[in-house]
Amino acid sequence: MTRNDDLRARYEAAFMPNYGVPPLALARGEGCRVWDADGNAYLDLIAGIAVSSLGHGHPALAKAVAEQAATLAHTSNLFLNEPEVRLAEKLVALAGGGARVFLTSSGTEANECALKLAIKYGKQNGRGYFVAAENGFHGRSMGALALTGKKAIRDPFGPFALDVRFVPYGDAAALEAAVTEDCAAVFLEPAQGEAGVIPPPPGYFAAARRICDAAGALLVADEIQSGIGRTGTWFAHQHEGVVPDVLTLAKGLGGGLPIGACLAFGPHGTLFAKGDHGSTFGGNPVAASAALAVLATVESEGLLANAADVGAILAGAGAIGHPLLSGARGRGLWQALVLTAPKAPALEAAARAAGFLVNAVQPDAVRLAPPLVLTPGQARLFVDALPAVLDAADKEN
Numbered sequence: 396m397t398r399n400d401d402l403r404a405r406y407e408a409a410f411m412p413n414y415g416v417p418p419l420a421l422a423r424g425e426g427c428r429v430w431d432a433d434g435n436a437y438l439d440l441i442a443g444i445a446v447s448s449l450g451h452g453h454p455a456l457a458k459a460v461a462e463q464a465a466t467l468a469h470t471s472n473l474f475l476n477e478p479e480v481r482l483a484e485k486l487v488a489l490a491g492g493g494a495r496v497f498l499t500s501s502g503t504e505a506n507e508c509a510l511k512l513a514i515k516y517g518k519q520n521g522r523g524y525f526v527a528a529e530n531g532f533h534g535r536s537m538g539a540l541a542l543t544g545k546k547a548i549r550d551p552f553g554p555f556a557l558d559v560r561f562v563p564y565g566d567a568a569a570l571e572a573a574v575t576e577d578c579a580a581v582f583l584e585p586a587q588g589e590a591g592v593i594p595p596p597p598g599y600f601a602a603a604r605r606i607c608d609a610a611g612a613l614l615v616a617d618e619i620q621s622g623i624g625r626t627g628t629w630f631a632h633q634h635e636g637v638v639p640d641v642l643t644l645a646k647g648l649g650g651g652l653p654i655g656a657c658l659a660f661g662p663h664g665t666l667f668a669k670g671d672h673g674s675t676f677g678g679n680p681v682a683a684s685a686a687l688a689v690l691a692t693v694e695s696e697g698l699l700a701n702a703a704d705v706g707a708i709l710a711g712a713g714a715i716g717h718p719l720l721s722g723a724r725g726r727g728l729w730q731a732l733v734l735t736a737p738k739a740p741a742l743e744a745a746a747r748a749a750g751f752l753v754n755a756v757q758p759d760a761v762r763l764a765p766p767l768v769l770t771p772g773q774a775r776l777f778v779d780a781l782p783a784v785l786d787a788a789d790k791e792n
């Protein structure tokens with residue numbers, strides 16, 4: 396039995412079956428390459444779902460984590476630590492100033508914070524319901540799941556205690572009709588990630604800002620997947636020059652360490668009173684040091700420009716001309732290859748056999764969300780291999 400198969404069998408016996416059994420055990424990584432437990436090498440074009448922004452084993456991340464773990468690994472919120480203070484200041488500066496921060500250990504928790512802020516705002520102003528998008532994804536806890544518009548993962552656990560009304564994503568008129576003066580907040584991804592990297596029509600986010608302003612509802616931008624440079628700007632909402640009232644971040648922020656953040660702008664930054672919210676691990680100095688290393692490296696290595704430039708090479712894969720491929724959608728290093736048939740799982744497997752890790756995010760869409768350090772040469776390697784990978788996937792039934 397191979398090492399991969401041994402670990403897969405033990406995984407299956409030891410874990411709850413909610414993930415199924417992943418196809419590979421990954422053992423180590425270097426830059427954009429990873430090796431499985433049997434020593435096979437892959438080009439990593441998914442980065443643990445848009446998380447490993449600096450790739451694997453980046454010296455800046457390794458140094459920051461090792462030094463902080465050796466100095467002080469935890470304080471709780473009974474005490475503060477310098478890394479969390481520096482991180483909060485840096486995030487506020489990147490978001491344009493005028494915000495306050497709550498740090499978490501995951502994206503779901505960042506959205507729970509945003510939801511509790513919105514509930515408090517609603518109670519203070521007599522606003523009792525929330526609006527979110529069909530097929531949107533905001534997390535799996537009972538609050539975040541109540542906002543999640545993906546029926547298959549939501550319906551088995553309903554009903555929910557919150558009044559959440561869903562609108563078709565990208566339809567500004569539907570949003571306008573749904574958001575009245577009784578609406579507390581609108582939760583939106585600037586482009587839908589789990590739904591298959593679906594960008595809205597141009598101007599949608601700016602329209603959402605205008606609609607929320609007119610009704611007095613909070614606009615919450617869930618940038619847990621789209622933020623931290625993935626689309627070529629620090630935050631995807633910046634493409635339309637829009638500032639949300641609340642911004643949630645996670646995935647790429649820690650470069651692999653578990654950290655999330657909720658930023659609230661202007662008066663909303665002081666909505667919580669002492670005792671309203673908390674997290675034992677939130678503001679953890681190791682995770683905060685990792686995030687500081689990620690943000691500093693995105694700047695020092697010019698990774699925003701790299702995401703735009705190398706993303707354009709990946710997007711070019713959409714135009715190679717193949718009967719199974721209808722095109723690419725997305726922005727920067729966040730793309731979906733859209734198929735003409737529901738063969739994404741077969742394509743994912745064929746890519747893996749050819750040495751590339753990608754993700755069948757929908758039956759007809761394959762997600763690419765590689766490390767932000769992906770080089771033009773590595774992107775071309777994938778584009779050049781794609782015709783044969785598509786052929787192999789096409790032969791599967």
Ligand SMILES: *Cc1c(COP(=O)(O)O)cnc(C)c1O
Binds near residue numbers: 501502534535618619
């Ligand atoms: C991944 C994701 C979440 C949930 O984050 P976790 O870290 O898995 O809790 C929420 N919203 C969006 C848009 C995401 O992509």
